[in-house]
Amino acid sequence: ALYNDPSKLNSTTYDFIVVGAGTAGNVIAARLTENPSVRVLVVEAGVSDTGYRSQDLQIPLFGPRASINSPFDWNYTTTPQKGLNNRVLTYARGYVLGGSSSTNYLTWTRGSRDDYDRLAKVIGDNSYSWNNMIKYFKKSEQWVHPRDGRDDSDEYSPDVHGTNGPILLSTGGVRTVMDTRVLATTEQLSEEFPFNLDANSGDILGVGWLQSTMGDGSRSSSSTAYLRPALSSRKNLDVLIQTRATKLIKTGTLKGVPRFGRLEVGQTTSSRRFTFTARKEIVLSAGAVGSPQILMLSGIGDAPDLSKLGIKSTVSLPDVGKNLIDRPVVGAQYIVPNDTATIDPITLGEDPAALTAALAEWTTNKTGLLTSAGSNFIGFFRVPDNSTILKKGDPTAGPGSSHYELAWQAAFASSTQTPPNSGRYISNIHVVTTPTSRGSITLNSSNPFTAPIIDPNFFDTNYDLSVMVYAIRSAQRFIKAQPWNGFVLAPYPDFAPVLADNSTDADVVTYIQKFTRTIHHPVGTAIASKEKGKGVVDSNLLVKKASGIRIVDASVFPISPSVHPVAGIYGVAELAADKIKKAYHI
Numbered sequence: 001a002l003y004n005d006p007s008k009l010n011s012t013t014y015d016f017i018v019v020g021a022g023t024a025g026n027v028i029a030a031r032l033t034e035n036p037s038v039r040v041l042v043v044e045a046g047v048s049d050t051g052y053r054s055q056d057l058q059i060p061l062f063g064p065r066a067s068i069n070s071p072f073d074w075n076y077t078t079t080p081q082k083g084l085n086n087r088v089l090t091y092a093r094g095y096v097l098g099g100s101s102s103t104n105y106l107t108w109t110r111g112s113r114d115d116y117d118r119l120a121k122v123i124g125d126n127s128y129s130w131n132n133m134i135k136y137f138k139k140s141e142q143w144v145h146p147r148d149g150r151d152d153s154d155e156y157s158p159d160v161h162g163t164n165g166p167i168l169l170s171t172g173g174v175r176t177v178m179d180t181r182v183l184a185t186t187e188q189l190s191e192e193f194p195f196n197l198d199a200n201s202g203d204i205l206g207v208g209w210l211q212s213t214m215g216d217g218s219r220s221s222s223s224t225a226y227l228r229p230a231l232s233s234r235k236n237l238d239v240l241i242q243t244r245a246t247k248l249i250k251t252g253t254l255k256g257v258p259r260f261g262r263l264e265v266g267q268t269t270s271s272r273r274f275t276f277t278a279r280k281e282i283v284l285s286a287g288a289v290g291s292p293q294i295l296m297l298s299g300i301g302d303a304p305d306l307s308k309l310g311i312k313s314t315v316s317l318p319d320v321g322k323n324l325i326d327r328p329v330v331g332a333q334y335i336v337p338n339d340t341a342t343i344d345p346i347t348l349g350e351d352p353a354a355l356t357a358a359l360a361e362w363t364t365n366k367t368g369l370l371t372s373a374g375s376n377f378i379g380f381f382r383v384p385d386n387s388t389i390l391k392k393g394d395p396t397a398g399p400g401s402s403h404y405e406l407a408w409q410a411a412f413a414s415s416t417q418t419p420p421n422s423g424r425y426i427s428n429i430h431v432v433t434t435p436t437s438r439g440s441i442t443l444n445s446s447n448p449f450t451a452p453i454i455d456p457n458f459f460d461t462n463y464d465l466s467v468m469v470y471a472i473r474s475a476q477r478f479i480k481a482q483p484w485n486g487f488v489l490a491p492y493p494d495f496a497p498v499l500a501d502n503s504t505d506a507d508v509v510t511y512i513q514k515f516t517r518t519i520h521h522p523v524g525t526a527i528a529s530k531e532k533g534k535g536v537v538d539s540n541l542l543v544k545k546a547s548g549i550r551i552v553d554a555s556v557f558p559i560s561p562s563v564h565p566v567a568g569i570y571g572v573a574e575l576a577a578d579k580i581k582k583a584y585h586i
């Protein structure tokens with residue numbers, strides 16, 4: 001059952017306690033409770049995904065309303081970013097059932113064959129290789145057709161997709177004015193921008209139709225797909241919301257290492273604390289910010305750092321919170337004719353009647369503009385092999401992985417620029433997909449209700465900045481191609497100095513530093529490593545030098561597949577659920 005008060009639960013002992021009802025946590029909870037004799041408690045800091053403002057979570061186009069500055073977000077900020085003129089960035093993380101899968105922008109990209117084969121090598125376990133992961137990717141998803149009923153047979157490749165997994169997946173709910181132009185550009189400039197029928201085939205390079213986590217016109221999250229169906233049909237699952245895990249409690253020693261068999265929780269800084277016991281394991285799925293924070297609050301981390309905050313070290317694992325990998329993104333906007341059917345009238349708030357009509361259509365039929373995830377095309381690319389950018393080496397997993405991403409949107413899309421009041425626009429985003437900068441999550445205080453210090457350390461390396469410059473130049477070649485003639489009228493004024501024929505790399509860098517933000521992909525803060533003395537978890541995702549704690553979420557990825565992360569996190573969570581079932585014969 002679902003609870004919002006820790007004193008109301010009928011039991012204080014479970015087989016497994018999952019911390020965080022987010023993307024990965026809900027996979028673990030749902031898979032383990034398939035066995036009716038296994039009792040699972042999930043503890044989630046955030047709120048329910050039904051009720052107040054829940055349409056913001058359900059409507060695909062409202063992704064941005066669900067995240068930054070919303071009641072469904074932790075509303076974190078970063079440290080001043082020295083690579084970005086010391087700007088402080090908002091740092092969205094889901095604070096709701098489903099975690100960030102309830103608030104993200106729905107893009108579904110698994111990664112390349114090379115990405116997973118390298119992951120398997122670094123972790124030292126072949127189960128992370130592409131050939132093994134493909135069954136978990138398929139297990140997690142179910143292809144459904146776009147909401148507008150069009151024939152999608154030339155938009156994806158059915159044989160690489162699942163047909164009966166929980167997460168619903170489709171291409172965009174409506175066509176946009178950009179679609180034929182994007183497709184024509186892939187034909188005319190096929191060398192640099194080849195068409196790729198399905199980037200989820202393991203071959204990610206080129207431009208293809210964007211696949212999004214939605215079905216029946218609504219977002220599919222780990223809550224709607226995994227948790228809620230389990231909650232409504234199983235008696236062996238309890239979910240406690242609006243309650244924060246404050247620390248793991250050491251309950252003894254097993255095989256010479258400390259065992260953590262109890263979890264402490266609380267609802268506010270000063271509220272009463274409660275504890276729950278896990279007979280088998282505590283699974284930390286609190287995400288790339290939450291999981292290292294809980295470990296450090298429990299004395300698991302870099303001992304000298306923890307002692308500065310008065311936290312006694314229980315397990316020395318200096319890599320906790322280190323190795324934060326996140327991706328920088330910067331957009332560019334272009335002015336298009338005023339009679340173009342972009343979604344600006346809705347997203348810029350210029351035409352309240354258009355929004356009212358779209359909402360009415362969505363409410364009645366779950367169709368229309370609101371079933372768009374914003375974009376219909378995405379592309380992954382490499383800088384040329386002979387580029388000076390790669391002179392110190394290539395950080396990608398291999399020739400099938402990407403250095404950068406471009407995606408296109410039929411609207412003014414930017415959270416770092418002042419939006420115009422009117423007009424029609426298209427946007428292009430540029431992302432460094434294999435960044436080499438590394439940041440960190442550190443504790444600000446021993447108070448679990450104080451936000452940790454988040455430093456993604458964007459553009460710490462010249463490589464990252466050079467790839468972003470290259471990505472912007474590449475996108476300019478795309479938009480200057482013939483299919484855009486007469487449609488793209490001018491760059492949005494902010495971007496004009498970059499698009500000018502005589503612009504220099506310094507102009508591009510100025511633009512990047514002014515407008516880059518995070519694309520919200522943090523991973524790597526509790527990495528899996530096969531090496532002794534390195535990393536935080538082993539290949540089975542069990543915390544090293546301790547007993548009773550496993551971590552299953554974005555934080556265990558030692559490197560990030562060179563795409564958007566959520567499909568990979570679901571895949572690894574499905575794999576981890578099988579590993580747990582096997583370990584306990586359940």
Ligand SMILES: Cc1cc2nc3c(=O)[nH]c(=O)nc-3n(C[C@H](O)[C@H](O)[C@H](O)COP(=O)(O)OP(=O)(O)OC[C@H]3O[C@@H](n4cnc5c(N)ncnc54)[C@H](O)[C@@H]3O)c2cc1C
Pocket residue numbers: 019020021022023024025043044045046067068092093094095096097098099100101103104105106107108109243244245246285286287288290291294519520521522552553554555564565566567569
């Ligand atoms: C705005 C935004 C847009 C994004 N867009 C995309 C996209 O389009 N495609 C894509 O692939 N990826 C996207 N991402 C990234 C992707 O959604 C995340 O990488 C992924 O969902 C993380 O999964 P997770 O299980 O690691 O963590 P989460 O899903 O974030 O789950 C962690 C959960 O733990 C809870 N928690 C944290 N601390 C505690 C605590 N102390 N006690 C109890 N509970 C706790 C949190 O509230 C949360 O529910 C986006 C992310 C955001 C925020």
